[in-house]
Amino acid sequence: MNLFKQFIILLFQWISSTVQYSLMRVWEAFPALDNILTATPECKGLETSETQPEAWKTNEALRTYHLEDESATKVMVQTDTHAFYVDLERLSACSEYFRGVSQSRMRESSEGLIRLSHVPSSVFYNLLEFSFHQQFRVSGDELGDNIQVASYLLAEPFLSECLSVLTDVLTPDNCLSYLGLAGDIFCAKLRMTVFTYLSRNLLEQSHLTKGLSPEEMEELIRLRSQGDQRLCVLRKENLKSWADPETAPARHLFSLPRSEDGGDSSWCPISELPFRADKWCFTAVVLFNYLYIVGGYRQPIRRGWEFKMASFRYNPFTHTWVTTAPLIKHRRHFSAVACEGGIYAVGGWYLDSLVSPDSNTALYTAVERYDPWQDTWRFVSSLPLTDFQFTVSLSHDVPLATSLGHCVYVLGNIQRTGEKLLLQYNTTQDCWSELLPTLTRADADMPTLYFLGATDTLIVIGGNTSENVMTSFCPRTRQWGEIHTATKVALAGQGTVLEEQVLMPATEHSSVAQLDLLDLSLSLRSPLPIPAHYDAVFHLYF
Numbered sequence: 367m368n369l370f371k372q373f374i375i376l377l378f379q380w381i382s383s384t385v386q387y388s389l390m391r392v393w394e395a396f397p398a399l400d401n402i403l404t405a406t407p408e409c410k411g412l413e414t415s416e417t418q419p420e421a422w423k424t425n426e427a428l429r430t431y432h433l434e435d436e437s438a439t440k441v442m443v444q445t446d447t448h449a450f451y452v453d454l455e456r457l458s459a460c461s462e463y464f465r466g467v468s469q470s471r472m473r474e475s476s477e478g479l480i481r482l483s484h485v486p487s488s489v490f491y492n493l494l495e496f497s498f499h500q501q502f503r504v505s506g507d508e509l510g511d512n513i514q515v516a517s518y519l520l521a522e523p524f525l526s527e528c529l530s531v532l533t534d535v536l537t538p539d540n541c542l543s544y545l546g547l548a549g550d551i552f553c554a555k556l557r558m559t560v561f562t563y564l565s566r567n568l569l570e571q572s573h574l575t576k577g578l579s580p581e582e583m584e585e586l587i588r589l590r591s592q593g594d595q596r597l598c599v600l601r602k603e604n605l606k607s608w609a610d611p612e613t614a615p616a617r618h619l620f621s622l623p624r625s626e627d628g629g630d631s632s633w634c635p636i637s638e639l640p641f642r643a644d645k646w647c648f649t650a651v652v653l654f655n656y657l658y659i660v661g662g663y664r665q666p667i668r669r670g671w672e673f674k675m676a677s678f679r680y681n682p683f684t685h686t687w688v689t690t691a692p693l694i695k696h697r698r699h700f701s702a703v704a705c706e707g708g709i710y711a712v713g714g715w716y717l718d719s720l721v722s723p724d725s726n727t728a729l730y731t732a733v734e735r736y737d738p739w740q741d742t743w744r745f746v747s748s749l750p751l752t753d754f755q756f757t758v759s760l761s762h763d764v765p766l767a768t769s770l771g772h773c774v775y776v777l778g779n780i781q782r783t784g785e786k787l788l789l790q791y792n793t794t795q796d797c798w799s800e801l802l803p804t805l806t807r808a809d810a811d812m813p814t815l816y817f818l819g820a821t822d823t824l825i826v827i828g829g830n831t832s833e834n835v836m837t838s839f840c841p842r843t844r845q846w847g848e849i850h851t852a853t854k855v856a857l858a859g860q861g862t863v864l865e866e867q868v869l870m871p872a873t874e875h876s877s878v879a880q881l882d883l884l885d886l887s888l889s890l891r892s893p894l895p896i897p898a899h900y901d902a903v904f905h906l907y908f
């Protein structure tokens with residue numbers, strides 16, 4: 367034993383300058399590690415291990431990780447309390463740090479010593495058990511220590527395993543301390559794990575992200591759109607009663623998963639609507655990959671029924687609904703669009719007994735903005751509908767609205783003249799302006815408007831009795847694009863546009879029509895699970 371010790375001391379003196387030199391370089395790269403790793407190492411019990419969880423502390427054989435290969439380079443790794451005997455090549459395969467040591471010609475070829483006296487032995491044991499025996503023995507409260515060492519030793523597979531376990535144990539109480547740790551040890555993957563957690567709960571736990579910079583908030587918002595993009599549908603308005611067999615199934619949000627071969631499979635319900643009522647009227651809008659449904663539903667009062675204003679927010683990552691602030695005005699068939707981190711509710715008419723509109727029905731000119739962080743609605747500048755009126759319609763929300771950049775755009779059919787007028791709302795200035803010229807009947811015979819959306823320009827879809835008509839408007843040059851006609855398909859409700867594809871409920875086919883903006887081809891997606899009446903289609907990522 368003495369001989370062995372002496373040999374080790376000699377050997378150590380011989381190589382220490384070289385080892386220390388390279389360690390110094392690592393220390394320089396990770397200055398913050400110094401205090402963290404030398405802080406009192408915690409040796410917690412390894413409950414997950416079978417019979418004698420700590421037997422390795424007294425049994426050198428259990429700290430020996432040689433493969434059978436005799437020619438392999440074996441090294442002794444001295445951690446804070448225990449030494450481990452390891453096949454260096456095998457270790458190099460799971461840690462960039464050891465690969466660096468093995469390649470840096472430090473002549474450990476005969477028998478080397480690597481001093482990691484700041485690394486807790488229990489953590490190093492966990493690393494070896496995982497790397498050599500595929501046994502992951504780290505419990506939740508030891509993850510921090512293990513992630514530090516994994517990150518320091520650049521042990522990617524072990525780090526990934528720690529982080530995937532961490533994903534399941536992150537809570538509002540511990541996530542900020544892990545974020546702090548990520549900063550201290552410069553571990554980008556740990557930071558990303560915590561950021562992903564924070565982004566999935568962005569609005570639910572907004573108190574946690576108060577300290578983040580605007581750039582970091584943008585990153586969180588961006589992270590919410592990472593996942594599978596799914597087409598979703600819900601019935602915007604139901605006027606049927608409980609007695610109608612359609613009502614119960616219609617009270618669901620459906621999504622259309624892609625099948626293995628990339629085609630459509632069939633719609634499946636992913637969540638039930640969060641209120642008990644047979645009659646409702648909502649507008650759907652997606653903000654930060656949360657679905658908001660804004661509107662109201664019918665509920666009994668002492669003598670009869672009344673429409674209760676209500677709004678809800680759905681998080682597709684957790685499949686949970688929460689109640690959010692209702693609109694100020696009692697609106698029916700209004701448009702809502704997300705723009706510059708808020709939601710704008712525009713137009714609509716009075717929501718009371720769900721009577722059909724007629725020529726005397728007046729559109730609301732009041733515009734409301736929703737702040738998702740404060741959960742409040744407030745009025746902003748009203749629509750400039752002074753010397754004209756937009757016609758109302760039961761096939762879509764009135765007026766149609768969309769957003770592009772920092773502006774909201776609104777499109778309506780002017781009563782009597784039938785001209786199409788676009789209005790632009792600049793969110794920075796809180797001010798509306800008319801975008802002339804209007805589109806006259808001579809330009810396009812389009813008595814009905816179905817859809818307004820935005821790609822890099824505004825997309826307008828409408829129709830007459832024989833054809834669907836499609837055109838575009840460029841707000842920058844203030845020019846209408848070419849008028850295209852397409853096969854007549856009755857479109858109703860709320861559509862969406864993504865990657866040059868307009869998707870819109872097609873009532874006659876009880877399906878979703880997909881119009882390709884590049885070649886104007888029209889196709890139908892899988893039949894809807896419930897007959898189409900007045901539905902909203904949109905995309906969510908989850």
Ligand SMILES: *[C@@H]1O[C@H](CO)[C@@H](O)[C@H](O)[C@H]1NC(C)=O
Nearest residue numbers: 772773790792793794795841
């Ligand atoms: C909106 O208003 C801001 C601030 O006045 C201005 O810089 C911007 O150009 C306006 N946007 C448009 C599209 O006119």
Ligand SMILES: *[C@@H]1O[C@H](CO)[C@@H](O)[C@H](O)[C@H]1NC(C)=O
Nearest residue numbers: 810811830831832833835851
């Ligand atoms: C429908 O609109 C197109 C495009 O403006 C026009 O060419 C066509 O004549 C219209 N059809 C009817 C029946 O109005």
